[in-house]
Amino acid sequence: MKFNLLNKERITTVNHAKAKAFTMSPGEELYTAVVTTGISDSFYEKENSRLIRIKELVAVCDPEFVAKLAAYARNEMNLRSVPMVLTVELAKMISGSSIVSKTVTNVVKRADEITELLAYYQLANERKEIKKLNRLSKQIQKGLAKSFNTFDEYQFAKYNRNTEVKLKDALFLVHPKAKDESQQAIFNKIVTNTLAIPYTWETELSILGTLKFENNNARKSAFTQKWEELIESKKVGYMALMRNLRNILEANVSAQHIAMVCDYLANEKAVENSKQLPFRFLAAYREIKRTNSQFTPNLLDALEEAVTISARNIRGFDYNTSVVIACDVSGSMQKPVSAKSSVLLYDIGLMLGMLMQSRCQNVISGMFGDTWKTIHMSRRNILANVEEYYKREGEVGYATNGHLVLDDLIAKNQIVDKVMLFTDVQMWNSTSLFGSFSRSWKKYKKIAPEAKLYLFDLAGYGHQPIDIRQDDVYLLAGWSDKIFDVLNALENKETALDTINKIGL
Known part of the structure; x- marks a missing residue:
C-alpha cells in the first residue's frame, strides 16, 4: 500500500499562516491527524472540524490501513478516544468485513471502552429514536463480544458508570457468550447491578x-x-x-x-x-x-x-552524528492539548526535543519564533531543561520562521547530519516575501548533501512546509516517546506509514 507516497505531482497549497505548503496523501494526513489529537480544539481547527476531517479521510483510505492505524494509536501512542472513532467509521465503510471485529479487539483495552465505542457508534450513525443502538454492526458486535470475555469483575465494577450507554445496555446488545460459569455469574451481576464495589x-x-x-x-x-x-x-x-x-x-x-x-x-x-x-x-x-x-x-x-x-530505550546518536534540535515556540504552539489540560503543544515539542537531546552526544539545541536562538543545555535534567526553555520563549518572538534554523547553518557553513524540528509545521517567513523553508533546505543540501531533515508534526493540520520523500525529508507525528521508534525505522529507510502497515490484525 503506497497511499500515493511516490506521486511526484504533489499539489501545493497554503497553510494556516498563508504561506506556501504541500498537501499530503490521504494516508499521511490521516496518520498525522489521528496521532496528534485528543479530540479537542486545536489552535487553527475546532474539535468538530478535526473529527469531520478524520471521518472524510477514513472514507478514502485503505480499510486495512485504517484498522492498523487504530491499533497503533491505541497501543503505541496510548490514545483512547480517536481509535474508537476510527473503528466505528471503518465499520460504516466495510460493515461486513472481519477487519472490523479484529479492530475492535485491538482497541478495546479497558472495560469502559466497550460503552465508549457504542456511545460513539450511536452518535456517528445519528440514532435519535428510543432504541438508539438498534441495527448494530454485526462485526462490531462480534468484536465487543470477545472484549467482554477479557475483563474480570473488578474491571467491570470499576468502570460501571452511570453514562448514557451503560454496561448493562452493552451486555444486552452484544450478547457475549460466557467462557465458564464464573464469568456467567459476573454477567448476571452486570444485569442486576450487583457487581461488588471495588475497594480502591x-x-x-x-x-x-x-x-x-x-x-x-x-x-x-x-x-x-x-x-x-x-x-x-x-x-x-x-x-x-x-x-x-x-x-x-x-x-x-x-x-x-x-x-x-x-x-x-x-x-x-x-x-x-x-x-x-x-x-x-x-x-x-x-x-x-x-x-x-x-x-x-x-x-x-x-x-x-x-x-x-x-528515555533509555530511545535510540540516540553518538559523537560521530551531529544533530540540530529546534523547538517551535510560536503563538500557535501555545494551545492546550485538550480542554482539561494545562499542557500545551509547545510543552510537548520541548519535552520531546529534550528527550531526544538527552540521547545525543553531539547536539545543538534551540528554539525558533521570529528568530532562531541556540541554547546550550545539559543532557541531564530533562524536565528542568524544559522549564528553562519555557521561561525563555519570549526571547525569540512568536512567528514560525523555521527557515532561520537552516539559514543559520548556511551562514556558518556548518555541516550537520540531522536537523530535527518539533513543530506544528505552519512555517512562514514573517519578515519577507522572499525565502521559504523549502527553499532554505534546498540551499542547505548543496553544502550538506548527506544531511537529513526530520519534521515532528505535533498538530496534524494536514500541511507540510516542504515536499517529503525527496531531498532526505521525513515526516513523523505524535506526542508519545514512541515517535522515536518511528525515527529509528526511518533510519532503516522506512516511512511512518510502513511502520503502521507492519502491525498485525
Whole structure:
C-alpha cells in the first residue's frame, strides 16, 4: 500500500499562516491527524472540524490501513478516544468485513471502552429514536463480544458508570457468550447491578471525606494516616500517584513515606509498565514545584530520574552524528492539548526535543519564533531543561520562521547530519516575501548533501512546509516517546506509514 507516497505531482497549497505548503496523501494526513489529537480544539481547527476531517479521510483510505492505524494509536501512542472513532467509521465503510471485529479487539483495552465505542457508534450513525443502538454492526458486535470475555469483575465494577450507554445496555446488545460459569455469574451481576464495589484507594479517601471529626487537626491527622497506609499498601497506581503528589505533600506524610513514593516513581520496572506520555511527567513536575514543602526537591529528583529511565530505550546518536534540535515556540504552539489540560503543544515539542537531546552526544539545541536562538543545555535534567526553555520563549518572538534554523547553518557553513524540528509545521517567513523553508533546505543540501531533515508534526493540520520523500525529508507525528521508534525505522529507510502497515490484525 503506497497511499500515493511516490506521486511526484504533489499539489501545493497554503497553510494556516498563508504561506506556501504541500498537501499530503490521504494516508499521511490521516496518520498525522489521528496521532496528534485528543479530540479537542486545536489552535487553527475546532474539535468538530478535526473529527469531520478524520471521518472524510477514513472514507478514502485503505480499510486495512485504517484498522492498523487504530491499533497503533491505541497501543503505541496510548490514545483512547480517536481509535474508537476510527473503528466505528471503518465499520460504516466495510460493515461486513472481519477487519472490523479484529479492530475492535485491538482497541478495546479497558472495560469502559466497550460503552465508549457504542456511545460513539450511536452518535456517528445519528440514532435519535428510543432504541438508539438498534441495527448494530454485526462485526462490531462480534468484536465487543470477545472484549467482554477479557475483563474480570473488578474491571467491570470499576468502570460501571452511570453514562448514557451503560454496561448493562452493552451486555444486552452484544450478547457475549460466557467462557465458564464464573464469568456467567459476573454477567448476571452486570444485569442486576450487583457487581461488588471495588475497594480502591479512591473509595477509601472518599469514605474518609464523609466522616465528621472533632476539629480540623483531627481531620488532617486522619488523612495523613490514610495516605501513609495507601503508600504502604501500594494500591495507588503509577499515574494516579503522579496526579496526587501535591495531595500527598499537603497531607504531611512522614519522610519515610516520601522516600517510598520517590522509590516507586523512579523504579525502572514501574516506569516502563506505566506507559506514560512524556508530558505527564512534566505536568506532575510543574504541580510539585508550586508546593511549599521540604520534600519538594526529593519528588522533583524522582521525576527527573523517572523521565531519564523512560528515555533509555530511545535510540540516540553518538559523537560521530551531529544533530540540530529546534523547538517551535510560536503563538500557535501555545494551545492546550485538550480542554482539561494545562499542557500545551509547545510543552510537548520541548519535552520531546529534550528527550531526544538527552540521547545525543553531539547536539545543538534551540528554539525558533521570529528568530532562531541556540541554547546550550545539559543532557541531564530533562524536565528542568524544559522549564528553562519555557521561561525563555519570549526571547525569540512568536512567528514560525523555521527557515532561520537552516539559514543559520548556511551562514556558518556548518555541516550537520540531522536537523530535527518539533513543530506544528505552519512555517512562514514573517519578515519577507522572499525565502521559504523549502527553499532554505534546498540551499542547505548543496553544502550538506548527506544531511537529513526530520519534521515532528505535533498538530496534524494536514500541511507540510516542504515536499517529503525527496531531498532526505521525513515526516513523523505524535506526542508519545514512541515517535522515536518511528525515527529509528526511518533510519532503516522506512516511512511512518510502513511502520503502521507492519502491525498485525
